[in-house]
Amino acid sequence: MLDYLFLIIFQYGILYTILSILLTSFKLSYFVSTIVHCPFEVIRFFFQCISIILFISGIVKITSEKFKIKTINELNSVFTPSINMVSFGKIDSDIFNMLIDMEDKTYRIRLNTYNFFSLEFINYKIKQFRQFRSMVERYQKTIVYIKATRHIRGYSTLEMQLLRSIGIVYGYNIIIFRKIYEILYTTIFLKSLKSYYTKNNYANHDRYKDFLLYTYLRNVNTKINEKYYPKITDFIGNDVQSWTKEKCYIAFCGLPHRNINSDNILNIHPEIIDRYQLDKKIILKSMNEIKM
Structure with missing residues (x-):
């Protein structure tokens, strides 16, 4: 309905x-x-x-x-292979965690919701904001809060990013319609899909959140060194065992379609490089290879 x-x-x-x-x-x-x-x-x-x-x-x-979306059946066809066919054990868990840290820190906290229109998301943001209140300088507090909560380019959960990438045929620039679509269909479709896997006792149904991230990598586009990749896997490869944290870091940096190149790639998320012990030489080498 x-x-x-x-x-x-x-x-x-x-x-x-x-x-x-x-x-x-x-x-x-x-x-x-x-x-x-x-x-x-x-x-x-x-x-x-x-x-x-x-x-x-x-x-x-x-x-x-001017605004057109895919049907439910068309959306369902995107989620292949099915959750019971994915070899999660072969995927480095740091890759998923790195994506979460860079794009949506509420992802694991939101156990039952999929967009920012939820109490789980709001509670997290309230707690996050309270941490910044302890800062002495009001100016510094404001700048840090804006950067941390990502209000500079508009916030979307990973699920919302996924749905708009696979579900909108055209009319992406009609922001109001797009946001309503993202909020509504993350509930209509993603919640129903999880229920389907659980009720039918699919293997790996308890890893539904990981399955969404896996599907995200196979469908969301990125831009690196002015080169557009329709899917992240077009850059990191289709074989999950070939996915490296360094190449994934590069791909994730290009998600907002910011201008990333060899000069600034190490400065976009230096805390991620340190946290996940990424090899800076490999990152720069991969960036230089894209220019060829």
Whole structure:
């Protein structure tokens, strides 16, 4: 039902048609005419003109379809191989943890929710903000908080990033529609998919969060040295055993499509390099290879 409502409202613009029909109501025209003390025929004519404009706008909205999303079946086809076919034991756990530290520190904390419109996310952010209140300088506190909470480029959870990458056919730049889609479908689809795996007792169903990260790497795009990669695995490789932390670090740095190159790659997340003991020489070598 939610999927249906989203489609008819945001993709097909049904509200234009509904408003167009409502404005042809005699009762509405009469009611307005008594309030504004204007002749009934004048109000009725005015509403009819607006109704025609809205109806035409609705037709244009339906035919132009500036915002389009994939169907549930199309979304489901992306999650292949299935969760029971993924060899999680062959994947370095530091790779997933590094992605979480760089993109969404709430990921493991949000056990049952998938977007920022949740109490789990809000509680985490409140606790995080309280830590900054102990800082003496208000200016320093503000700068650090903005950087830490990522308000500079707009916050999206990893699940929201995944859904918009695999689910939006076109209309990505229509931010309001996109955000509503991300919030709604992370619940509609991802929650239902987890329930399906659990109820049918799929192998690895207890590693659903890891499965989403695995799918993320196979579907989300990145940009490195001005070179666009449709999928992160186009850069790090499809074989999970060939994934290195250094190449993954480079790919994750390019996720917001920031301008990364050999000159700044080591300065974007120096704390990640230290925490995961990444080899700086390998990172720079990989960056130089991209230029060739």
